[in-house]
Amino acid sequence: MERAESQDENVGKGPWLRFRRNKSLLVALVIQGLGLLFCLTYVCLHYYTLQAQHTYPPFESIRVQFTRCENGKCFLEIVQNVPETMTVQNNSIVINCDGYYLISLKGTFFLDVDVNLLYRKDWKPLLPLTKVRSMDAVTVAYLAYKDKIYLNVTSHTSGDPSSNNITVNEGELILIHQNPPGAYCFPKDGPRESDGNS
Structure with a gap:
């Protein structure tokens, strides 16, 4: 049980x-x-x-040197052995992409000069520097396709014949651009139109 x-x-x-x-x-x-x-x-x-x-946005940059300026216009030379994604045409840096650019300008002169970094004809300069012997300037500017960056250097000694030929020591211009998504960028292999902006 x-x-x-x-x-x-x-x-x-x-x-x-x-x-x-x-x-x-x-x-x-x-x-x-x-x-x-x-x-x-x-x-x-x-x-x-x-x-x-x-996919990263295109990165544009260039580093150019200038050692002399004649009649107000500086001669830009691309630094050798440095890969560049932008070009120099007629002593101007050609802008292919819309957007903000970091611009650095350095150099030393042997006399007092006015330096203007220009990008469009008849527009205010990006970097207006007056009566300088040396410069080390950085700015950020919005540039667009077909803009051309060029330097205009004038001397304050107008009676001196050498004032038309200005020597620059360690002159350097650097442009760096990071293209944001959706911004216009001209195709690298396409034809360029001349626009008379220089």
């Missing part, structure tokens, strides 16, 4: 033990499912980022 009673006691506890065991299995299954979902999401996102090519 004792045996029958113990079986009856186990029968009453049986569903409760099964429920606790099933509950534990259900919780473990949910945790495993969430882990699998997170792993699958990670793998898909990683695969997607590998498939999408990283």
Whole structure:
């Protein structure tokens, strides 16, 4: 009889033990499912980022030197062995992309001069410097396609014949541009139109 009673006691506890065991299995299954979902999401996102090519906006820059100026116009020379993405035409730096440019201008003169960094005909200069012997200036300016950057240097000694030929020591002009997404940038291989802006 004792045996029958113990079986009856186990029968009453049986569903409760099964429920606790099933509950534990259900919780473990949910945790495993969430882990699998997170792993699958990670793998898909990683695969997607590998498939999408990283495209950065075009980066334009140039570094030119100038050692002499004649009749107000400086002669710009591209620094050798430095890869440039912009060009010099007729002693002017040609702007191909709209946007903000960081402009650095350095140099030392042997007499007092006025220096104007120009970008459009009949517009105010970007960097107007008056009666200077040395310059180390930095500015940011918005430039557009077809603008041309050029230097105009004039001397204060008008009677001196050498005032038309001005020597510059360590003259350097640097332009750096990071093209924001959506800004206009002229194709590099396309034909250029002449516009008489120099």
